[in-house]
Amino acid sequence: MADDTNSEDKDGVKMKDDQAAALVVAQAFIVFSAIYWFTQIESVRELLQLAYG
């Protein structure tokens, strides 16, 4: 009985850890992608403006 409770606690802690890790990494990827593609699009826009006014 005590072993079952212990195992459930461990599973709960592991799930929390996995969720926290996923949240941190997913946030980082989303923010990085947004900044990266925004700067790429901006640079193309500036180049087009230089070329065609």
Added chain:
Amino acid sequence: MIATMFTSYPRTLTAVAALLALLTLAYGGAMDAVYPSLLTVFEWLETTWFGVIGKTWGAAFAFVEAVHLLGLALLGGCVLAGDGRLLGVVLTDVPMQTVVERTHRVFVFGLSICLATGIFMACGVATKIYYLPVYWFKMLALSAGMLFHFQVRRPLLSHDIQSLNPVVVKMVAVASMLVWFMVAATGRWIGFSG
């Protein structure tokens, strides 16, 4: 307090450390320190069998590139199906766990094809890609994508998905699509550079 954090959140701490390491490698000057010494490796790659065949026999390169693109299509299809299901956009009549499990198996197959054919293609144009910043960015995105898939997404989705926070699940799906989009886009970018 700190000891508890280390024992309770080992994956989170490892993920933060890996993110910092990737950022240091890309923007912290670590790459600049390693970059010159890698030239000899890339020059050697062109002298290998793969390099000689890729450089001198255009049909072989084109054939392998076609297989590479098919592998990428397989990989991209799995990402769209798996992550689309997590977002509740596609295959909504099939349980999430089933879609995630089945797409993972095909994803690994697609990734293996892409890696094997990618190494061959890289050997054929090694000294060209060495000087392309976008190639290094693609390798960074590919490493980040593989680490994310096998060390973050897969362990998370091995739990009962219904018991996970739906916001986290959806963010993971969006991040997964973005990172593989980055890999595909930078891959095509290599073809239009140099």
